[in-house]
Amino acid sequence: MIKKEFPELGEFYYEETLKNGLLIRVIPKPEFSRSYAFMAVDFGSIDTNFIWNGRDYQVPAGVAHYLEHKMFDMPDGNAMDAFARYGGSNNAFTNYTMTAYYVECTEHFEENLRILLKMVTTPYFTDESVEKERGIIAQEIRMYEDSADSAVFENLFSSLYRTHPARVPIAGTVESISHITAETLQDVYSAFYRPGNMMLTVMGNVDPAVVIREAACNTPDAGAWTPPVRNYGTAESLTDLVPRVEAAMEVSMPTFVLGFKYQPAKRGPETMRQEILGDLAAEMLVGESSALYQQLYEQNQIDSDFSAGFERMKGLGILEAVGDSEDPEAVAEAIFREAERIGREGLDEQQFLRLKKSAVGRRTRDIDSFESTCYRICAAYFDGVEYLEYPSVYQALRVEDAEEFLRQAVRREHASMSVIRPKNP
Amino acid sequence: MKYRTQILPNVYLTSVQTDKFKTGCFSVNLLRPLRREEAAANALIPSVLLRGSEKYPDIRSISAHLDELYGASMGTLIRKKGEVQFVGFFADYLEDTFAHEPIFSRMADFVAEILLHPVLENGAFGKEATAGEKWNLANTIESRINDKRSYAVSQLLKNMCRDEIYGIPRLGDLEDLEKIDEVSLYQSYRDILKNSQIEIFYMGRIAPEAATEKFREVFQELPRGTAVPFGTKYVPSASEVREVTEALDVTQGKLSLGFRTGCTVSDPGYPALVVMNTIYGGGITSKLFQKVREEQSLCYYASSSVEKFKGVMVVSSGIEFSEFETAKHEILRQLQECRDGHITQEEFDSAKRYLLSDLKAGLDSPGRLDDFYMGQIMAGLDGSMEDLATGIEAVTMEETVDAARRVSLDTVYFLKGVEA
Numbered sequence: 001m002i003k004k005e006f007p008e009l010g011e012f013y014y015e016e017t018l019k020n021g022l023l024i025r026v027i028p029k030p031e032f033s034r035s036y037a038f039m040a041v042d043f044g045s046i047d048t049n050f051i052w053n054g055r056d057y058q059v060p061a062g063v064a065h066y067l068e069h070k071m072f073d074m075p076d077g078n079a080m081d082a083f084a085r086y087g088g089s090n091n092a093f094t095n096y097t098m099t100a101y102y103v104e105c106t107e108h109f110e111e112n113l114r115i116l117l118k119m120v121t122t123p124y125f126t127d128e129s130v131e132k133e134r135g136i137i138a139q140e141i142r143m144y145e146d147s148a149d150s151a152v153f154e155n156l157f158s159s160l161y162r163t164h165p166a167r168v169p170i171a172g173t174v175e176s177i178s179h180i181t182a183e184t185l186q187d188v189y190s191a192f193y194r195p196g197n198m199m200l201t202v203m204g205n206v207d208p209a210v211v212i213r214e215a216a217c218n219t220p221d222a223g224a225w226t227p228p229v230r231n232y233g234t235a236e237s238l239t240d241l242v243p244r245v246e247a248a249m250e251v252s253m254p255t256f257v258l259g260f261k262y263q264p265a266k267r268g269p270e271t272m273r274q275e276i277l278g279d280l281a282a283e284m285l286v287g288e289s290s291a292l293y294q295q296l297y298e299q300n301q302i303d304s305d306f307s308a309g310f311e312r313m314k315g316l317g318i319l320e321a322v323g324d325s326e327d328p329e330a331v332a333e334a335i336f337r338e339a340e341r342i343g344r345e346g347l348d349e350q351q352f353l354r355l356k357k358s359a360v361g362r363r364t365r366d367i368d369s370f371e372s373t374c375y376r377i378c379a380a381y382f383d384g385v386e387y388l389e390y391p392s393v394y395q396a397l398r399v400e401d402a403e404e405f406l407r408q409a410v411r412r413e414h415a416s417m418s419v420i421r422p423k424n425p
Numbered sequence: 426m427k428y429r430t431q432i433l434p435n436v437y438l439t440s441v442q443t444d445k446f447k448t449g450c451f452s453v454n455l456l457r458p459l460r461r462e463e464a465a466a467n468a469l470i471p472s473v474l475l476r477g478s479e480k481y482p483d484i485r486s487i488s489a490h491l492d493e494l495y496g497a498s499m500g501t502l503i504r505k506k507g508e509v510q511f512v513g514f515f516a517d518y519l520e521d522t523f524a525h526e527p528i529f530s531r532m533a534d535f536v537a538e539i540l541l542h543p544v545l546e547n548g549a550f551g552k553e554a555t556a557g558e559k560w561n562l563a564n565t566i567e568s569r570i571n572d573k574r575s576y577a578v579s580q581l582l583k584n585m586c587r588d589e590i591y592g593i594p595r596l597g598d599l600e601d602l603e604k605i606d607e608v609s610l611y612q613s614y615r616d617i618l619k620n621s622q623i624e625i626f627y628m629g630r631i632a633p634e635a636a637t638e639k640f641r642e643v644f645q646e647l648p649r650g651t652a653v654p655f656g657t658k659y660v661p662s663a664s665e666v667r668e669v670t671e672a673l674d675v676t677q678g679k680l681s682l683g684f685r686t687g688c689t690v691s692d693p694g695y696p697a698l699v700v701m702n703t704i705y706g707g708g709i710t711s712k713l714f715q716k717v718r719e720e721q722s723l724c725y726y727a728s729s730s731v732e733k734f735k736g737v738m739v740v741s742s743g744i745e746f747s748e749f750e751t752a753k754h755e756i757l758r759q760l761q762e763c764r765d766g767h768i769t770q771e772e773f774d775s776a777k778r779y780l781l782s783d784l785k786a787g788l789d790s791p792g793r794l795d796d797f798y799m800g801q802i803m804a805g806l807d808g809s810m811e812d813l814a815t816g817i818e819a820v821t822m823e824e825t826v827d828a829a830r831r832v833s834l835d836t837v838y839f840l841k842g843v844e845a
Contacts, residue, residue, distance in 0.1 A: 139744075148571055
C-alpha cells in the first residue's frame with residue numbers, strides 16, 4: 001500500500017494493485033458519516049467492436065447498459081436486496097466509456113463493499129432473466145426518446161461522426177437490444193469484466209487496510225487474460241460531417257447544441273490537458289463572464305442554462321455550446337463571428353487568469369462530492385492520467401494556448417448544429 | 426451542533442460549524458405566504474437583482490467578481506414548502522483555507538450588495554432587465570413540459586389542489602407574471618424586503634459567533650417592518666376520487682396518483698408515515714419497485730414520495746399507454762397490501778435501515794441540512810435530523826399499518842400519447 005499526497009489540495013490517497021491486477025485507491029474521510037465505494041469497469045457503450053482471443057466481435061449497441069442491468073442478478077437472489085439488508089444505497093450507470101457500480105452507506109461498510117465486489121465479479125445470466133429485462137430496458141429507451149436533452153446530443157454525435165460508435169445512444173435502440181442474449185452478455189463480460197480492467201475507488205469513513213483486504217478476498221484470480229483490442233473505426237476527417245440536424249419534439253422552446261469536431265488527444269496526460277484547455281477556451285469564447293455571453297443574454301437570445309465546454313472520449317472530441325433559444329442560428333452566427341474576432345485580436349489575458357482561478361476553485365470544491373471525485377479519478381486513470389494533479393495542468397496553461405485552441409476548433413467547416421424544435425406551433 | 430440566533434429584528438441565522446468540506450455555503454431566504462398575487466413576482470425578484478448592483482452593474486461584472494473569488498457561485502433560490510414560498514439566494518464558495526485568502530466575508534458582502542443595492546432607473550428596477558428576466562421566467566414556467574416525469578407530478582398536484590393555495594405553482598402562473606412591470610416589481614421588492622421573516626442558513630468553518638457578527642454587519646441596512654405570518658392549510662382526507670387525462674405527443678405514458686396522508690410533519694404519527702412510504706414506494710426495496718417494476722415489468726419507474734407539510738403523497742410512474750388500468754390497479758393494490766398488514770419483517774427492517782442511513786448521510790450534505798432546517802423553522806418545529814432518526818427507530822409495524830390506513834386516494838392523473 002503506498003500513500004500519495006497532494007499537499008496543495010490537502011488530499012491524499014492510499015493505493016494498492018492486487019495480484020489479479022485490480023487497482024484500488026482509498027481516500028479516508030473520517031469526519032464524514034458516510035462511506036462510498038465506486039467500482040468502475042473500463043467498458044462503455046462505444047465498446048461494441050473488438051478483437052479478443054483471436055475472434056472478431058461485433059456486439060449489438062446497448063450491450064454495456066444491458067449488462068449493467070443484469071449484473072445485479074446473483075445465484076442467490078438480487079444484489080439490491082442484499083444491499084438493502086445492510087442499509088446500503090446502491091446504483092449503477094453506463095456511459096460511453098465506463099460502466100460503474102457504487103454503494104453508499106453509513107453502517108456495515110464491509111458487508112456492503114463485499115456485496116459490491118461479489119456482484120461485479122459474478123456473472124449470472126439466464127435466458128429467462130435476460131428476456132425479462134428487455135421490456136424494462138425498452139421502456140427506459142423510450143423515456144430517453146422523449147427527452148429533448150438526450151436527443152439533441154445524440155443527434156449531434158451522429159451528425160458529426162460517420163462511423164464512431166457514439167453515434168448510437170448509450171442504451172442502444174429498441175431494435176438493437178432485441179438481439180442481445182445471455183450469450184452476448186457472457187461474451188462481453190468475459191472480455192472486459194476482469195480485475196485488470198477495473199478500478200475500485202473508496203471515499204469516506206473507512207480503513208484502507210480493510211478495503212484492500214476485502215477486495216483481495218472477494219475478487220477472482222486474473223486467469224489467462226489478454227485485454228481485448230478495441231476498434232472505434234478509422235480516424236475521421238474533421239470536415240466529414242452533416243452540418244445540420246433537426247427534430248421536432250414536445251418542448252416549449254428550441255433547444256440546441258452547436259458542436260465543433262476536434263482531434264481528440266491520445267491516451268495519456270494530454271487527455272486531461274486537452275479537456276481543461278478546451279473548457280477554458282470555450283469559457284473564454286462564450287462562458288458566463290465573456291462579452292458575448294452578456295450580449296446574447298441581454299438580448300434574450302440565450303438564458304442562464306446556456307453553457308459551453310469541451311467533451312472528449314476515445315476517438316471523439318467536441319467543443320460544444322448548449323442552450324435554449326428562439327433563434328439558435330443567430331446564436332451560432334454570433335459565436336462564429338466572435339471566434340473570428342478573437343482570431344484577429346486575441347484574448348484578454350486578465351480574463352484568462354481569472355478564469356483559471358475560477359476553474360481550479362470549482363474543481364477543488366467538487367472534491368467534496370464523493371460521487372464526482374471517485375468518478376473523475378477512475379475516468380482519468382482509464383485515460384492514463386492522475387486526476388488530482390489538475391492544479392499543475394492549469395498552472396502551465398497560457399492565454400496563447402486558448403487562442404490557438406479556438407483557432408483550430410471554431411471553424412465553420414468543423415461545425416454541426418443540432419436543434420430540437422417544438423412540435424406544435 | 427446547530428446554532429440559531431436572531432441577528433436583527435425578524436432576521437435569524439441558523440449555523441452549522443464544520444471543517445468537513447472544502448466548500449462553505451449559506452442561503453438567505455425571505456419567507457412569504459404562498460399567494461397568487463405575489464408568487465410570480467417573488468420568483469422574479471431574485472433574478473432581476475442578479476442583473477446588477479451599484480458596485481457590479483451588469484452580469485459580466487458579477488461573473489468576473491465570482492471568478493475572482495475562486496469560482497464562487499451565487500444563484501437564485503425559490504422553494505415551496507407546504508403553502509410557503511422561500512425567496513432568496515444561495516452562495517457556495519471555496520473555504521478561505523484552500524483559497525489562501527478571505528472568501529467568506531467577501532461573499533457575504535457580495536450577497537448583501539446584490540440584495541440591498543440593485544441598479545435602479547428612475548426609482549425602479551431597470552426596464553430591460555425586468556423584461557428580460559420576465560421572459561426567462563416565462564420560459565422556465567413553460568419548460569416544465571420538457572421533463573415529462575416532473576410535469577406529470579406537477580399537473581397532478583395542480584388538479585388535486587385546484588381549490589387550495591397549494592395548487593399555486595412554486596414559480597407562480599404565467600398570467601400573473603404578465604402583469605408585472607419594473608415599477609410594480611420594485612414596489613413588491615421593497616415590500617417583501619421589509620415585511621418578511623428572513624432566515625439565513627450557514628454551513629462551514631466559521632464559528633457561529635463570527636458568522637453572526639458578519640451577517641449582522643452586512644445586513645445592517647436591511648429595512649425592518651412587520652413580518653407577515655405564513656402557514657399551511659391541511660386537508661386530512663380525500664372526498665371523492667378524480668381522474669384527469671391529458672394527451673401529448675410522447676412515447677411513454679406517465680401515471681401519477683395523489684393521496685391525502687392524514688398526517689403532517691407536525692403529528693406524532695409522522696415517523697410512521699415516513700416508514701410506510703418507504704415500504705410502499707420509497708426506494709429499491711419498496712413494493713412499487715420490487716412488485717410492480719421488477720416482478721411484473723409494468724413500468725420503468727414507480728416510486729412514492731411525501732410532501733410532509735401539506736400531508737400529500739404522490740406516486741409517480743412511467744408506463745406503456747395500454748397498461749394504464751393494470752398499472753393503476755397494481756399500484757393501488759400494493760397500498761392495500763400495506764393497509765392489510767401484508768408487510769414482511771424484511772421489508773419493514775430494510776425500510777428503517779434505509780431511512781436511518783439516509784438521514785445519517787444527510788448530515789454530510791449542506792444542501793439537505795439547509796432544506797431540513799428551513800422546513801422545521803417554517804413548521805415551528807425544533808427537532809433535528811437526529812431526533813427524526815430516533816422517532817423512526819421507535820416506529821412499530823402496527824403504527825406503520827395504521828399510517829397506510831390513514832392514506833386516501835384523491836386524484837389520478839394520466840399523461841397519454843396523441844392517437845395517430
